[in-house]
Amino acid sequence: MKKKFVIIILFLIVCAGWYGLHEYYRTNAQTSDLKPDIKISAIDLYNSFTTDETHADSVYLNKLIQITGKVTEIKKDSAKVSLLIDGGNGMFGVNCLLQNRSDGEEMGKIKKDTKITIKGICNGMNMDVSLTRCVIVPTDKK
Amino acid sequence: MKIILAFIISMGLYAFTPKTETPKYFTREANVTLLSNTPLEKIEGINNQVVSILDISTGALEFSVLMKAFEFKKALLQEHFNENYVESDKFPKSTFKGTITNFKEVKWTIDGEYPVDVIGKFILHGVTKDIAIKGKITLTKGVISSSSTFNILLSDYNISIPPVVKDKINKTVKIDVFSIYKPYQG
Numbered sequence: 001m002k003k004k005f006v007i008i009i010l011f012l013i014v015c016a017g018w019y020g021l022h023e024y025y026r027t028n029a030q031t032s033d034l035k036p037d038i039k040i041s042a043i044d045l046y047n048s049f050t051t052d053e054t055h056a057d058s059v060y061l062n063k064l065i066q067i068t069g070k071v072t073e074i075k076k077d078s079a080k081v082s083l084l085i086d087g088g089n090g091m092f093g094v095n096c097l098l099q100n101r102s103d104g105e106e107m108g109k110i111k112k113d114t115k116i117t118i119k120g121i122c123n124g125m126n127m128d129v130s131l132t133r134c135v136i137v138p139t140d141k142k
Numbered sequence: 143m144k145i146i147l148a149f150i151i152s153m154g155l156y157a158f159t160p161k162t163e164t165p166k167y168f169t170r171e172a173n174v175t176l177l178s179n180t181p182l183e184k185i186e187g188i189n190n191q192v193v194s195i196l197d198i199s200t201g202a203l204e205f206s207v208l209m210k211a212f213e214f215k216k217a218l219l220q221e222h223f224n225e226n227y228v229e230s231d232k233f234p235k236s237t238f239k240g241t242i243t244n245f246k247e248v249k250w251t252i253d254g255e256y257p258v259d260v261i262g263k264f265i266l267h268g269v270t271k272d273i274a275i276k277g278k279i280t281l282t283k284g285v286i287s288s289s290s291t292f293n294i295l296l297s298d299y300n301i302s303i304p305p306v307v308k309d310k311i312n313k314t315v316k317i318d319v320f321s322i323y324k325p326y327q328g
Contacts, residue, residue: 028217057234062210075171080190082171091327095170097190097211123210124234127193128170130211 031099032135034064036119042069042094046087049125057124066119066137067094071112083110083118084128095128096120099135110136164325165199167286172321174207183310185219187212194321196288201245203260203288205238205319227301228267236266242279253281260290269299277319287322 038060045067049056072093073084080101087093096118110116120134172192178185190213193206209230214220224230240262242248248256256279264273277290293314296303303311 023218024216026217027215028213028220061231082190084170095191123191123208126170126191126206126208126211126235128191130191130208132191132211132213 028099028133030135031064031119031121031133034119036066037063039066039068042067042085043088046089046093046129049129050089053125060122061124063122064119065122065131066117067096067131068115068117069094070115071110074110074112083116083134085116085118087129092128094131095126096131096134099133164327165197166326167196167198167323168326169194169321169323172205172319174205174212175318176212177316177318178312179316180310180312185214185311187214187220187223189213192319192321194288194323195326196286196321196323198245198248198250198286201242203238203240203242203262207236209234209236226304227296233266233268236264238262238264238273240264240273242277248279250281250286251284253283255280258288264294266294267299267301271298285322285324287320289318289320291316291318293317 045060045065048059067085069085069087071083072086075082075084078101081098083096083098085094085096097120099120117137117139118131118134119137120131123130123132170193171190172194174189174192176185176187189207189211191208191211195204196202209228210224212220212223214223228236240260242258242260244259248258258277258279259274260277261272261274264271273292273294275290275292277288280287280289293316295314296311297313303313
């Protein structure tokens with residue numbers, strides 16, 4: 001009886017340890033595997049932030065947002081790729097930082113002034129609306 | 143004859159006068175990196191969506207940083223950073239508004255490296271502090287970039303480290319800032 005008890009305690013300790021380590025080394029989930037919380041056009045998303053930032057924060061912050069809009073700027077360097085999606089207001093829009101630099105290969109197919117669909121986590125507004133951990137949504141999965 | 147000569151000279155002067163461009167420069171993808179280094183753990187958070195505006199006619203320099211846009215390799219660190227340390231729901235932005243005091247020493251049209259002194263108000267975690275930092279303005283083929291590295295003491299900004307992780311998080315955090323600007327068409 002006592003032996004059984006010790007084994008159960010040991011088992012629980014191992015489980016807790018495994019869980020702790022797993023949590024400690026956990027990386028951010030790949031956005032491509034996640035379902036968007038909200039689907040909206042880039043212009044509507046931008047407008048809701050310029051109209052009432054506090055309200056927009058309460059709706060979109062920390063959520064996975066899927067937006068569709070026109071690419072106005074493509075920025076690539078050795079470490080990262082980001083896209084600016086038109087917010088219907090000339091200079092500003094939705095600033096999307098891609099989760100994986102390797103998605104840059106996809107970028108060959110993406111041209112300025114074409115429409116794309118992209119999903120990412122909304123961080124709020126900093127002149128542009130900010131999305132990070134973005135992935136481009138293939139046309140057949142919209 | 144004199145009139146023609148004066149005309150030619152004035153035309154020449156006009157041609158060699160630098161075109162008056164907008165004095166404001168802008169970027170939406172400046173980088174801010176936070177680094178806390180202890181023997182037990184090296185923590186690095188990167189934000190690639192920092193907005194910065196530079197006015198070369200006055201030396202005014204501004205940065206605006208969304209705290210939630212910092213990315214860490216470990217998801218748990220990112221969650222703790224937002225929830226326990228900078229409390230990004232309560233204080234979503236960190237900003238710096240200041241001036242390059244020696245901006246007249248920078249030759250904004252000649253390639254080179256120019257050390258600069260910057261003073262201004264830094265807001266983090268709802269706390270405003272006057273800071274003075276050293277940085278560098280670099281001109282490469284006419285493109286303006288700025289960089290700076292400075293340290294902040296977390297306790298200055300009311301960010302407390304729980305005793306249980308005090309060996310893993312340095313009380314002083316190193317901040318690296320790097321921006322490449324383009325002319326602002328506002």
